[in-house]
Amino acid sequence: MDDKIEAKLSAPPSKQDLRRDAITERVLEIGSVRIDTLVDELDVSRMTVHRDLDALEARGVLRKSRGVVTAVASSLFEASTDYRLRQQSAEKRAIAKLAFDLIEPGEAIVLDDSTTGLNLAELLPQKEPLTVITNFGRVLDMLYGKRGISLISTGGEYYQLCDAYKGNLALSALNQLSADTYFMSTPAVSNGVCFHQQPELIQVKRAMFQCAKKRVLIADHTKFSKRALYSMMPIHEFDVVISDSRLSREHVTEIRRSGVQLIIAKTHPGKTEIS
Template sequence: MRASRGSEAEVEERRQAVLRHVAEEGEIRITDLAERMRVSVMTMHRDLDNLHERQLLRKGRGVATAFSDVTMESALRFRENANAALKTALADALAEEVSPGDTVLLDCGSTLFPLARRLTSVEGLRVITNSLRVTALMAGSAAEVTLLGDRYYEDFESCAGPQSRRQLQDIRATVAFVTATSVRDGRLYHPVREYAETKRAYLQAADRAVLAVDHSKFGRTATYPYGDVGGYDLLVTDSDTPERELKPVRDLGVEVRTVDVRTDASQS
């Protein structure tokens, strides 16, 4: 078996892989997981204890069980650590849409966290967000940061609801960056109604709107549909997104920019 020790990043990468296996299969025996990941059963128990304490899965007697799809989608700690290289590459492309002095709306999706870090070095920005995490990431920068207030959702570490939407009605931003949980045939979906409506409000409050979605979100639906991609000016995604999902986006007149994560190169 492969040695279980490694850097903190390597251990977290293994745990994210464990979480994906459990999410895909629903329930797996712990001994089977250990064999699949090529670690000892004791190491696998430690990994599962960690994921269980973080409320990312359930660890039972001899088995690991996935939460529901909605719980997985709303587990910010899982989403933030997943596909880190991909999100970094997307952030490079997204940052090209921002100029000094802009007023920028930032959604609460974890896809935008690397972008928030990049924006700390842009002069004269005003950033408006419903995300406490984005606010924390930009702390200490020269940007003027405004946090939209409303009901706080712990799973998303952000606020959403009618008060946030009313605040957005009084704002005119240069550009809005918005994420999506699920996109299918050009239609947008979210598992929580308040977030579906808040994302639509972001779209209406900016002169230019950019949708940032990686390939894993395409071909899926969730409980609440909230329109289509046609309201956006630009979709930034990665080159693993299937063309059958990008065609409806282009048919709606939206520019598509793909990022090859292997080379970090943007392609039209």
């Protein structure tokens, strides 16, 4: 693995990272928060909070106005890669290990700009030879030069927030490919349908979906309690769904009724449940 990527995945988050994560979670939870409230809750100086807010505003996560912080609509489920890497990390690792078990040497697999998929990418050299097709810059960095891994980048217009490629060039590349398995992420699942906040990334995901013979949804339990604006595809079109043991009973029942195989990753000692 690239030293910089390995450091990013293994290094503990700084106090600044944790504080900014806490601000982001608080704002996304209730939509808007007074800056005075954040100062009191975080027990840090007003200047420190304003520096954090300025950094988050620059990333497009939130907006400051007259003493109030408000979530930006497009940030609801389109947070930065660094932020997403720190969320549900144990669940994502467990899901990635089960996804890895579905792969056979010699296959061509597709990974999108998923941090769960990034955990899967870290394991892939153990099953070489493989062909990996992706639009995610961090997957390309992680697997570059690894023995037995043939990398195919979609190319296209670079989207810095997600470190991913999108647009017509990416779609054209995917339309010319045929892969074995696509491991798809989604920011939100509602009423049995996967949703996303970015229309152009949806187009890429749909093209990936179409070029693969087998489709596997990798989504931790939090995705099933979130919302996003644009629908992608219903769960019943997937062959397998992999989630974690904190997935609600209601959502377990919903997935099973759709006829899709559900695999539950345990994040505590115990056997993996497959249904």
